Amino acid sequence: MDLTYRRSRPLPRRPKGPSEPQTQATVQQNIQQLGQTNLPQYSSNIHTVSIVGQIEGHLVLPPQNKTTKYEHIIPQLVAVEQNPKIEGLLIVLNTVGGDVEAGLAIAELIDSLSKPKVSLVLGGGHSIGVPVAVAADYSLISETATMTIHPIRLTGLVIGVPQTYEYLDKMQDRVTQFVAKHTRVSEEKFRELMFNTGQLARDIGTVLVGKDAVDIGLISEVGGIGRAVTVLTQLIEQKRSGRLIN
Amino acid sequence: MIHYAALPLELILEGIDDFSPEYVEIPFARGHIVVEPITPTTGTIVQLVSSDLMDYLNPRFQPGNIIELYPKDWN
Numbered sequence: 001m002d003l004t005y006r007r008s009r010p011l012p013r014r015p016k017g018p019s020e021p022q023t024q025a026t027v028q029q030n031i032q033q034l035g036q037t038n039l040p041q042y043s044s045n046i047h048t049v050s051i052v053g054q055i056e057g058h059l060v061l062p063p064q065n066k067t068t069k070y071e072h073i074i075p076q077l078v079a080v081e082q083n084p085k086i087e088g089l090l091i092v093l094n095t096v097g098g099d100v101e102a103g104l105a106i107a108e109l110i111d112s113l114s115k116p117k118v119s120l121v122l123g124g125g126h127s128i129g130v131p132v133a134v135a136a137d138y139s140l141i142s143e144t145a146t147m148t149i150h151p152i153r154l155t156g157l158v159i160g161v162p163q164t165y166e167y168l169d170k171m172q173d174r175v176t177q178f179v180a181k182h183t184r185v186s187e188e189k190f191r192e193l194m195f196n197t198g199q200l201a202r203d204i205g206t207v208l209v210g211k212d213a214v215d216i217g218l219i220s221e222v223g224g225i226g227r228a229v230t231v232l233t234q235l236i237e238q239k240r241s242g243r244l245i246n
Numbered sequence: 247m248i249h250y251a252a253l254p255l256e257l258i259l260e261g262i263d264d265f266s267p268e269y270v271e272i273p274f275a276r277g278h279i280v281v282e283p284i285t286p287t288t289g290t291i292v293q294l295v296s297s298d299l300m301d302y303l304n305p306r307f308q309p310g311n312i313i314e315l316y317p318k319d320w321n
């Protein structure tokens with residue numbers, strides 16, 4: 001039944017003038033305040049997690065460090081797992097490393113996620129960034145990005161007993177085993193890269209630039225964001241059709 | 247803590263002795279937001295503690311975002 005004729009008051013009129021000037025004003029305000037324009041509203045079935053700077057763990061780092069906080073990434077990954085609208089995860093890495101526990105926690109969560117995930121190393125994916133990068137189903141590295149593999153050093157009070165070395169060795173094994181399990185690089189080969197001399201001026205280890213990481217079997221492919229999204233979309237399609245089992 | 251990074255540790259930890267940030271906890275319906283005040287009315291989000299997982303996907307709550315310390319409505 002149409003009730004519009006019964007209205008005692010006329011329908012509210014639209015405010016005069018086009019809405020364009022208002023939008024423009026908002027855009028201008030945004031540029032002034034935030035240095036950016038409004039982003040177009042578009043919801044994607046891919047969620048992106050960017051891990052930049054240091055992976056911050058149990059210790060809040062001084063302000064000169066750019067950090068990615070693990071206490072925020074972890075529930076975010078749980079939310080990705082639970083949210084039915086998200087079908088794939090893209091991890092963009094540009095990290096110098098960070099807390100071993102935090103990095104491995106993120107890597108394990110990415111690995112155990114039931115949805116397709118692709119990682120992309122841009123700039124650098126060093127130290128603890130290596131296990132995070134290889135935890136995805138498919139990993140990419142940009143041509144100029146680097147990955148540094150070096151030994152773990154102890155910090156703080158070091159007690160000079162044989163157990164100290166064994167402890168350090170165990171910590172290193174956690175990283176080595178994770179990488180060996182998720183890539184074509186064997187534990188022995190990874191250790192060899194870790195203790196390589198002659199590449200780093202003030203440390204031992206190996207720097208892998210783009211293609212080197214692929215040749216060695218650490219990363220799946222050299223590529224950029226376009227390729228990463230294409231691969232992820234393909235994996236999502238495979239998952240939908242039941243061909244990809246995680 | 248074991249730090250595994252390509253940067254020298256003395257660079258990372260420089261100034262840690264003088265670093266004592268003051269945080270404020272802002273409660274909201276599903277938990278609280280830890281904020282570091284930058285002006286009397288605004289602050290930078292440091293951490294989110296929420297019982298709703300979807301809050302962690304909300305760009306509004308991302309660490310580093312500048313928010314009002316006395317919001318009218320946080321839901």
